[in-house]
Amino acid sequence: MQLLDGKYTAEQIKAEIAEEVVRIKARGGKIPHLAAVLVGNDGASETYVAAKVTDCKQVGFDSTLIRLPADISEETLLGHIDQLNRNPDIDGFIVQVPLPEHIDETRVTLAIAPEKDVDGFAPASVGRMCLGLPTFISATPNGVMELLRRYNIETSGKHCVVVGRSNIVGTPMSILMSRNSNPGNATVTLVHSRTPNMVEICQSADILIVAIGKPDFITADMVKQGAVVVDVGITRVNDSSRASGFRLVGDVHFESVKEKCSFITPVPGGVGPMTRASLLQNTLKAQTLRPQI
Numbered sequence: 022m023q024l025l026d027g028k029y030t031a032e033q034i035k036a037e038i039a040e041e042v043v044r045i046k047a048r049g050g051k052i053p054h055l056a057a058v059l060v061g062n063d064g065a066s067e068t069y070v071a072a073k074v075t076d077c078k079q080v081g082f083d084s085t086l087i088r089l090p091a092d093i094s095e096e097t098l099l100g101h102i103d104q105l106n107r108n109p110d111i112d113g114f115i116v117q118v119p120l121p122e123h124i125d126e127t128r129v130t131l132a133i134a135p136e137k138d139v140d141g142f143a144p145a146s147v148g149r150m151c152l153g154l155p156t157f158i159s160a161t162p163n164g165v166m167e168l169l170r171r172y173n174i175e176t177s178g179k180h181c182v183v184v185g186r187s188n189i190v191g192t193p194m195s196i197l198m199s200r201n202s203n204p205g206n207a208t209v210t211l212v213h214s215r216t217p218n219m220v221e222i223c224q225s226a227d228i229l230i231v232a233i234g235k236p237d238f239i240t241a242d243m244v245k246q247g248a249v250v251v252d253v254g255i256t257r258v259n260d261s262s263r264a265s266g267f268r269l270v271g272d273v274h275f276e277s278v279k280e281k282c283s284f285i286t287p288v289p290g291g292v293g294p295m296t297r298a299s300l301l302q303n304t305l306k307a308q309t310l311r312p313q314i
């Protein structure tokens with residue numbers, strides 16, 4: 022078994038982006054600028070957004086964090102989005118989700134200009150991805166594709182099983198893996214909570230991509246010998262033996278599955294760092310390729 026080391030790969034990607042920023046500066050170009058909108062103060066969202074700002078600093082991007090109160094009206098939030106759409110200094114921006122319940126997330130994503138939608142969550146971006154047109158692919162599926170690409174994992178003609186059908190991971194993952202591209206060209210089966218024979222389908226996977234949000238859901242008996250296993254899940258599980266009081270657990274039971282597979286992503290240190298690196302890649306793309314999107 023070999024680890025698909027997302028932490029190491031993400032550091033490589035960040036070093037490549039930092040070199041590109043040096044080149045942009047040297048030719049007097051515009052430094053990529055990412056803005057993040059954080060509504061309210063959900064603990065996990067605070068952590069994610071802080072990490073995104075740190076990543077920008079690390080590669081030499083400009084970043085702006087816009088903090089808004091939890092009770093902000095939808096109209097006022099849409100006003101902020103409109104300003105970001107019009108601000109020529111902002112190359113791309115994200116609105117961290119989840120949003121407070123009184124705000125319609127779809128309305129918010131619809132308001133983001135497609136050429137600045139570095140999260141790739143907006144309907145126009147998802148539609149363009151489905152059609153194989155230039156666009157932003159959301160960070161987690163893009164990070165998984167990049168990891169498979171950099172480890173030269175053969176996907177063409179393989180059976181890829183995606184577990185989970187969320188809008189931001191499972192669904193786009195299934196589309197990307199079936200596309201005529203490399204990685205891609207796989208025969209894809211998407212399984213979900215209503216799939217009666219999920220175990221047998223998983224057992225037939227050459228590539229198993231799991232994004233279901235249930236700790237240790239995939240056990241060794243569900244995995245074919247030699248399969249490539251990508252674990253997108255990351256759940257905090259209480260653990261009194263840790264100073265933090267919790268540990269991070271993936272959707273795959275790593276200890277048993279690692280004995281059976283050819284490649285596997287660890288949690289943490291697998292898909293998570295790749296997601297963060299992908300947002301930086303998208304922001305660089307927003308600055309350099311805007312006219313094409």
Ligand code: GUN
Pocket residue numbers: 069115116117118119140160
């Ligand atoms: N919440 C959890 N992950 C993400 C993400 O990648 N983007 C945004 N905007 N919100 C999130």
